[in-house]
Structures are given as structure tokens and as C-alpha cells.
Amino acid sequence: MADVCVVGGTRFFGKLLVKRLLDAGHRVTVVNRGITPDPFGTSVRRLVADLNVPGELAWAVTGERFDAVVHQMCYTSKAAVEAAEAFGDRAGKFVLTSSMEVYNKDTFRWRIPAPAMSVFAREEELDTAHYAYDTELPWEDPAYLGANYGEGKRQAEAALLATSRVPVVIARVAHVLAAKGDFTGRVDFHLDRVRDGRPIVAHAAPGRTSLVHAEDAATFLARAATTGMTGTVNVTSPDTADVYDVCAAVEAATGLRAHVVEKQDPAGDPDLSPFSCPADFGMSAERAASLGHRFTPVSEWLPALARTAAAATAATAAAVAVQEK
Numbered sequence: 001m002a003d004v005c006v007v008g009g010t011r012f013f014g015k016l017l018v019k020r021l022l023d024a025g026h027r028v029t030v031v032n033r034g035i036t037p038d039p040f041g042t043s044v045r046r047l048v049a050d051l052n053v054p055g056e057l058a059w060a061v062t063g064e065r066f067d068a069v070v071h072q073m074c075y076t077s078k079a080a081v082e083a084a085e086a087f088g089d090r091a092g093k094f095v096l097t098s099s100m101e102v103y104n105k106d107t108f109r110w111r112i113p114a115p116a117m118s119v120f121a122r123e124e125e126l127d128t129a130h131y132a133y134d135t136e137l138p139w140e141d142p143a144y145l146g147a148n149y150g151e152g153k154r155q156a157e158a159a160l161l162a163t164s165r166v167p168v169v170i171a172r173v174a175h176v177l178a179a180k181g182d183f184t185g186r187v188d189f190h191l192d193r194v195r196d197g198r199p200i201v202a203h204a205a206p207g208r209t210s211l212v213h214a215e216d217a218a219t220f221l222a223r224a225a226t227t228g229m230t231g232t233v234n235v236t237s238p239d240t241a242d243v244y245d246v247c248a249a250v251e252a253a254t255g256l257r258a259h260v261v262e263k264q265d266p267a268g269d270p271d272l273s274p275f276s277c278p279a280d281f282g283m284s285a286e287r288a289a290s291l292g293h294r295f296t297p298v299s300e301w302l303p304a305l306a307r308t309a310a311a312a313t314a315a316t317a318a319a320v321a322v323q324e325k
Helices: 013-023 056-060 077-087 142-147 149-163 186-196 214-226 243-254 286-290 298-324
Strands: 003-007 027-032 045-048 068-071 094-099 168-173 175-177 199-203 209-213 231-235 259-263
Touching: 003 013, 013 027, 013 214, 056 077, 068 077, 068 214, 077 094, 077 149, 094 149, 094 214, 142 149, 149 168, 168 214, 175 186, 175 214, 186 199, 186 243, 186 298, 199 243, 209 214, 209 298, 214 231, 231 286, 243 259, 243 298
Parallel strands: 003 027, 003 068, 027 045, 068 094, 094 168, 168 231, 175 209, 199 259
Antiparallel strands: none
16 A cells, blocks of 8 residues: 555546556545545545645645655646655655657757657657756746647656656656546547538648557556656557547447548648647557556557547537427
8 A cells, every 4th residue: 555646636537547546545645726626535635735836835745755746737847846845755756747749849949959759759769867957937827838838848857857856757648538537628529520510620641649548547657656667658559540540430439420621731720630640740658568568559449438428428418408498
């Protein structure tokens, strides 16, 4: 049994992570603003802190000790340094939930150029232990942070690796999908357009990308927090997918045809699929496999996910129709 602190943990795969830890018998403390309801009742301890307010995290965890901290809400170098200072050596390890976007060459807009990386990048091709970071950049500006998400995650990795007093796991997570509770709405985007007969726009000859099921992402993070794992690991299914694979799963789930329109320059088009990439871009799952961790292939989970999501949206639409009568 371990004492695990989850910073965040009230939505999407953060909730699944907390459930995984509880189901395995671990003690869980959740740190967040205390605004978003969660289903855990008295099963978890709760500490309240607004991570946008300097010093609140340190105040919230003063005197606390944990076997591991899983930080789901660390988007900048400044946040990483504050977390490292807040917990000090009172955590057995840090697990940072990072992103596949750290490999996106188009997001290297700061003063450091992108290194040479494979199309489906391996962890060692981007070593953020030797990456410069700057806590004085305007990270508190939502517009700046939004436009520099990939850079923020790279610098968060670099800052935590440089300042943490305890071992660190960097979990670089692919595009996460779930049938329910997915606030991104990426699956519903396709369901809605297929049901309405609207086009789904894609890049010309769209590339393939990396996906991971929310349940798999949560399982990995729980394992990273409660075992001796360290280092950087790509959290991704071993196979890849493109917009046509997603549409095929939606077609099978609904019995309707998807109308995909390829465009040379679809930037800004409201019907552009969030799964359309101008070229292949993703991650290798080889290191996770070498550690004995198996992620479920997209081909195994995507069809079932689409069926569940289709049923859920159909039920919601039916309920709305009844209320409107």
C-alpha cells in the first residue's frame, strides 16, 4: 500500500487514475481547487490549492509526506519548480504527466531548435534533462500558454528534472480517447457530423498519429507511481491511426457513412478533424514494451469505444427530444 498524491484528478483520465489507485488498495490524496465534484466521497483525502496562485501548493502540502506525487496539472517550467520546492524530499518520486506535443517540431518557437527526431519519436531523441527553461516567460498569460503548449511541457519536464530532489518519471501521453467523460469532444466531433450528414475535413493525404485509451493511460500512471520505474516513457498504443480509421469506427458504430473532404490548406476550418495531421506524427511504444508494459492496440479498442460513445450520444439526444416535447 502506497500513499499517493494526485495533483488534479477530478476529470477525464485523472479520475480513472484515482480509481485505479483506490482499487489497488493505495491511499490517495487529491490536490485541486476544490471546485469540480468527484465521485470518490470519503475514499480520498482532499487538499485545496489553486495552482495559479504562487505559494498555495506549498501551503497546502506543508508537513505532508507521500510515496509518490502524480502531477496532472503541470504545464510550465514555473509550475514544475514550484511543485519541486513545495514537496521537496517529502515525496518518494514525481510522476509528471507530459504530452506527445513535446516532439512536435512546429512547437519549438523558443530559442532552442528542434533536435533530429523520428516521425514516431523515441524517448531518447528528446532529452529534456539537458533542455533550457525559463520561469520568467509570461506563462501566467493564458493566450501565451495556449500558443506555446508544447514548449511549456518541454520546459516543465526540464525544470522538474533539474530541481526535483527525488526520482522522476516523465510520462509523455499520446492523444487520449474515452467513450465517456472526454471533455475534448474529439470523438463526438465525428459522431455529430456523421449523424448530421456534414463533411469532415482532413488534410490532403492525412498522416497517421498516436492514440491511447484513457483506461490504459490511467493504468500506466498508477504503475509508474507505485513501482520503481524512473525515466521517460511514451504512453501510447503500439499502432497508429488516421482520420479515416476514426471515421471507419464511427461508421461501424452508427451504420452511417462519413463524408471526408481533403483540403490542401484546411487550417481554421471548423470541420477539420482533430485527428487529421498534415503528415505522420507520433511516438514509439518500444520503451514501455521493454519495461513489460503493454498498451492495448488502437485496432482493439477504437471500435468498441466508438460504439459506446455512439450509444451515449444517442441516449442523450433522445432524452433532450423528450424534454422538448
